[in-house]
Amino acid sequence: MISNQPTSFKVKDFREKMIETSRRLAYLHTFYLIVIFVAIGSLFISFAYLAWGFWWDYPPPPGVRFFEDHLFPGLGITMAVLAVPGLIGMAFRVILFFNLSTHFNDMSLSYPYLKQKTDKLKGFLILGPVGEIVAVFIVPLVGNLVGAVITLYSFNIIRDILKDLKYNNLYKGEVRNDLSYSYISLIVVFPAVAATSLIIIWLTYIDILNYILVSLTLLILIGSLIWHILAFYRFSNDVKLLKEPHPVTIPQEEYAVYQPTLQPQPQPAGDFVAAKKVLEKEEIEPKFCVNCGFKLETKMKFCPECGANINSRKT
Numbered sequence: 482m483i484s485n486q487p488t489s490f491k492v493k494d495f496r497e498k499m500i501e502t503s504r505r506l507a508y509l510h511t512f513y514l515i516v517i518f519v520a521i522g523s524l525f526i527s528f529a530y531l532a533w534g535f536w537w538d539y540p541p542p543p544g545v546r547f548f549e550d551h552l553f554p555g556l557g558i559t560m561a562v563l564a565v566p567g568l569i570g571m572a573f574r575v576i577l578f579f580n581l582s583t584h585f586n587d588m589s590l591s592y593p594y595l596k597q598k599t600d601k602l603k604g605f606l607i608l609g610p611v612g613e614i615v616a617v618f619i620v621p622l623v624g625n626l627v628g629a630v631i632t633l634y635s636f637n638i639i640r641d642i643l644k645d646l647k648y649n650n651l652y653k654g655e656v657r658n659d660l661s662y663s664y665i666s667l668i669v670v671f672p673a674v675a676a677t678s679l680i681i682i683w684l685t686y687i688d689i690l691n692y693i694l695v696s697l698t699l700l701i702l703i704g705s706l707i708w709h710i711l712a713f714y715r716f717s718n719d720v721k722l723l724k725e726p727h728p729v730t731i732p733q734e735e736y737a738v739y740q741p742t743l744q745p746q747p748q749p750a751g752d753f754v755a756a757k758k759v760l761e762k763e764e765i766e767p768k769f770c771v772n773c774g775f776k777l778e779t780k781m782k783f784c785p786e787c788g789a790n791i792n793s794r795k796t
Contacts, residue, residue, distance in 0.1 A: 495587035500717045502580045507713035509577060513570030514706040520563045522699055525675055527556050529695050532683035575610045582606040585642070591725075592651065598642055605635035629668040636660040639716075646723065654722035659712035666705035674698050 493501075582603040589599040612628030640661065646652035678694035685691070769776055772789035783790055 495584050495591065496720050496723055498587070499581065499584040499720045502577055502584060503713050503717035503720065506574075506577050506581070507710050507717070509570060509573050510706075510710045510713060512566075513574060514709065516563055516566050516570060518702055518706055520560065520567065521702065523556060523559050525679075525698060526695065528679055529682055529691070532679050533686070533691060571610070571614050575607075575614065578606045578610050585639075588642075592646065594649075595642055595645060598638060598645070602635055602638040602642070605631055605638065609633075609635055626668065629664070633661060633664050633668070636664060643719065651724045652719075652722055653724065654719045657712075657715060657719065659708070659715055663705060663708035663712045666701070667709060671698070671702050671705055674701050 585599045585602050585606075589596040609628055609632030612631055613625055614628070640656060640658060643652055643654075644656045647654075647656055675698050678698045681694055682691045770784040770786065770789060772784060773787040775784055775786035
């Protein structure tokens with residue numbers, strides 16, 4: 482039996498949406514950054530092999546000769562295989578960052594004083610990942626670095642937003658720098674260590690040192706990837722600590738009833754003169770004779786009863 486009752490759907494607020502999106506970003510980076518690790522790791526090992534001392538030995542040992550013959554074909558196959566999941570990961574990353582920007586825009590509806598920062602964040606969150614994808618095909622490495630710096634700046638804006646919320650007692654968690662620092666490790670620390678390691682390998686030709694440098698570089702890459710994934714998980718947990726904004730209430734005793742001051746209204750000049758004439762008439766024309774008490778009529782100069790002069794007896 483089919484019920485005719487309408488189905489009710491729970492409307493999610495910006496916090497629930499932000500938690501879901503940040504968790505999905507963590508899941509995506511778990512897959513996407515593993516692809517990056519395999520690709521970058523294979524490139525680094527290949528370049529390290531090119532810089533290794535036995536590359537210049539002639540004739541090379543049989544094992545090295547086999548690796549040498551299959552190095553570049555194998556590297557090309559690896560890059561071709563990883564290109565598809567890498568591009569898919571980039572596309573999903575752009576979509577999720579766009580969703581995250583809309584959640585911050587919804588946040589500004591609850592916290593209006595954050596409107597300026599959320600508007601700025603919305604632009605940079607979208608521009609960063611898109612710039613990484615577009616620029617890497619136009620200007621490899623350098624263009625990708627520009628997009629990465631924009632993404633890093635957007636992470637700093639997120640930190641500032643949480644700092645403002647904490648200052649206003651609307652966030653009871655910690656203001657973390659994990660997103661920024663882990664991303665710096667990916668785009669700055671790892672490339673710097675990798676380049677330095679390749680230079681040292683090229684110049685020293687010390688086998689044990691070369692093994693250490695290769696292992697250290699790959700460990701930094703793995704650690705940075707794991708750190709960045711955990712940063713999104715921590716951010717999703719921090720969003721749960723946001724408080725609902727409450728309107729500012731003023732105690733009843735602080736209210737004051739406004740009472741306007743009554744100003745005297747000016748009277749027309751004609752009414753004032755008429756009132757003065759009435760008073761004068763009441764003083765000049767008494768109603769009773771002051772000598773005998775006879776009731777007088779208007780405009781009488783002498784009392785008809787006793788003959789007394791009314792005007793002369795007026796005091």
